[in-house]
Amino acid sequence: MSTIYDISRRLNISPSTVSRALRPNTQVSAKVRERVKDEAERIGYRPNLIAKQLKVQKSNLLGLLVDEKWNWFSSSIADGVQAAARRLGYSILVWNSVGSTDERAAMELFCAMRAAGVIVASTEMLDDPKPLLGQEIPSVYICRVAEECDTVVPDDYHAATCLAEYLLDLGHRDIAVILGPPNSFHTRARAQAVRDVMRAWGVSLRDDWVIQRQSWRVENGYEVGMKLFGCSERPTAVLSLNDAMAYGVNDAARELGLRVPGDVSIVGHDDHDMAFLMRPRLTTFSLPLNRMGERAVELLVERIGDPDRTVRHDTILGEMFVRDSCAHVGGRSV
Amino acid sequence: MSTIYDISRRLNISPSTVSRALRPNTQVSAKVRERVKDEAERIGYRPNLIAKQLKVQKSNLLGLLVDEKWNWFSSSIADGVQAAARRLGYSILVWNSVGSTDERAAMELFCAMRAAGVIVASTEMLDDPKPLLGQEIPSVYICRVAEECDTVVPDDYHAATCLAEYLLDLGHRDIAVILGPPNSFHTRARAQAVRDVMRAWGVSLRDDWVIQRQSWRVENGYEVGMKLFGCSERPTAVLSLNDAMAYGVNDAARELGLRVPGDVSIVGHDDHDMAFLMRPRLTTFSLPLNRMGERAVELLVERIGDPDRTVRHDTILGEMFVRDSCAHVGGRSV
DNA sequence: TGAAAAACAGCAATCGATTGCAGTTGCGAG
DNA sequence: CTCGCAACTGCAATCGATTGCTGTTTTTCA
Secondary structure (H helix, E strand, O other): OOOHHHHHHHHOOOHHHHHHHOOOOOOOOHHHHHHHHHHHHHHOOOOOHHHHHHHHOOOOEEEEEEEOOOOHHHHHHHHHHHHHHHHOOOEEEEEEEOOHHHHHHHHHHHHHOOOOEEEEOOOOOOOOOHHHHOOOOOEEEEOOOOOOOEEEEEOHHHHHHHHHHHHHHOOOOOEEEEEOOOOOHHHHHHHHHHHHHHHHHOOOOOHHHEEEOOOOOHHHHHHHHHHHHHOOOOOOEEEEOOHHHHHHHHHHHHHOOOOOOOOOEEEOOEOOHHHHHOOOOOEEEEOOHHHHHHHHHHHHHHHHHOOOOOOOEEEEOOOEEOOOOOEOOOOOEO | OOOHHHHHHHHOOOHHHHHHHHOOOOOOOHHHHHHHHHHHHHHOOOOOHHHHHHHHOOOOEEEEEEEOOOOHHHHHHHHHHHHHHHHHOOEEEEEEEOOHHHHHHHHHHHHHOOOOEEEEOOOOOOOOOHHHHOOOOOEEEEOOOOOOOEEEEEOHHHHHHHHHHHHHHOOOOOEEEEEOOOOOHHHHHHHHHHHHHHHHHOOOOOHHHEEEOOOOOHHHHHHHHHHHHHOOOOOOEEEEOOHHHHHHHHHHHHHOOOOOOOOOEEEOOEOOHHHHHOOOOOEEEEOOHHHHHHHHHHHHHHHHHOOOOOOOEEEEOOOEEOOOOOEOOOOOEO
16 A cells, blocks of 8 residues: 555655645645645555544544443434544544443453544443543443543433423322343433332332333333233332333233223333334433534544643433323323 | 643643553653643543644545434444444434435535445435445445445345245245335345246246335235235245335234234245244344444445555355244145 | 745644564474 | 685665745735
8 A cells, every 4th residue: 555655656756745735725826735645545545543643632533322222212323323423524533342341342442543532332330430531531321320531411300300200290100110230321310210209299119010121122111011910909100110121011911901002101211113013102301422422522522622721511401301101190191 | 611722731742642552552752651641631622633633634534324214224234334434433413314305415514524434225226326436445345236336235036036035945935025116136136036037947937926015114014915815816935035024914914814824925025023922933134234344344444544455345254043823825834 | 035934734743553574582393 | 924805794776755945936015
């Protein structure tokens, strides 16, 4: 692959001049610039970013750390990240991590590649992510708490509050809640919100109707739904902390002959594609992952530009989508 | 950030020795190696891959070109790609392309970063992808035809054949077919298979029941379903060339009071999550994107090792999943 | 036309590693 | 004690760009 030296030799011009001619806003005569560009084109010259980065000591690479398997969550974030990164002139090096030792490996790679910054969007919650980075490389965390580090998070507390109040407004008092993994950022914020709302309204949650699961999968919702609806006493509404499990709950309800929302109302959280595809269409609150991804890159680039800027914790607001999965407690559709 | 020179200076050992001590299988005394490693650890030395790559003239980077938006297709491929890349010691640089000029930009980047190889998995069909690469950098295409280049494709023809024959076996003769975008690799292979099977069985397809759409979206299926089932003469089976549209067809059928599979049988293609989530669960044929992604990396790495290897075109086989969305033509469930 | 200023081109050092070759050290055997 | 060989270490060049400084050419204007 050809280099500026090839051009330099063929044109009998020094490498420095070639280098300057190839970049705009530099002091070279139009004539020389044109000759150089023509020759570069002719021999198929491609700049070597590796060499450049070594010299100028900065890279155009942003490390993106996501879950092992691409899923709706990581994909949506990655979309936002990509869009913003491109807009701001960066490229993305991805690493799908399978656990915390793997996160460490990812950081080693990002360090070794001298990434300009790192975005951590894996849902594993490490206690103390910062040390991984060797302190040198700016980073932003998505959906993690980290005092000393830039973060962008959704307003899960507010979202879950809206959802819970919506159900209460419809007259529901026998409400079951399905929680996700206990160490998840989302579970914590959302569960807290639900508890706070219930307390504020003086509604008590039955212990056996607050059910925790170790993952967010559809099957969990189905299984919980079967258990919940199989009893003689059943809730009039189910608040699932995510859409996938809500989908499962809906399946269970229908399988047991319950009408949704006539016999039981269901709300989810996230505005996953599933929410729209479910029948009835699921009432839910969006998790604005796209904008979170974009925002993360923006924060990161700001910090790259000014490493001493004060730490920022941005909260991105989603919005509620009232669809067809809820009714007044008596069964009156809304 | 510290370098081997820092270690060299502090330990009063030459940089070359430090370099050797840091890598296994090199001739340095155990004592020196240990001192170097300790010091490296102590000062938090991180190897600079950029410098290394410049020197040894090879990189650990694989470029991955996918669709603009992450979707089920690109995510599944990326999963396989990631897994295999990690296993083989490569990292992934991703680019989400929005069109063919953008693909060119992606290739420029991969070139500039001196990627060891490139995997193209975007569904846009460029007529002649090869020239983009400047001929220097090995590449593998997923789901594209390209004679002169390594490719990995699914056996869509066989898959669609199975699906079509399955419907015929169940006695269906009034079959509607929904096609995806005309320039898609998948549409072409699958549509051809369906036509060939029909011809072989002496069954004719009504022209107005072979319906083409410009994308693979759920809504298209819904809309087609409404049209199809709204007429007095309606097909007894619908063969959708993908699962998402099949999902839409199912919605339309139910909305119009038709029972699936009692009144109409539906098959999809891809084994998207949707296929399993649909009610009834959708009969379909898997598109083995994961394995395709892995295979692509394997082929790529082989070629990186031996640039003159003959071109390979690998076909990855999926499997059929018979679930609950089809019945015998009379309505007898299967 | 000539002098000063501006524009342009080139030298050489540099980024952080790797590696062939040469020089040095250490060890064992005679 | 000395020689020979193996093991180890260091020198210096190299990868492909960038850039401060210096030197040269061109332009401008009196």
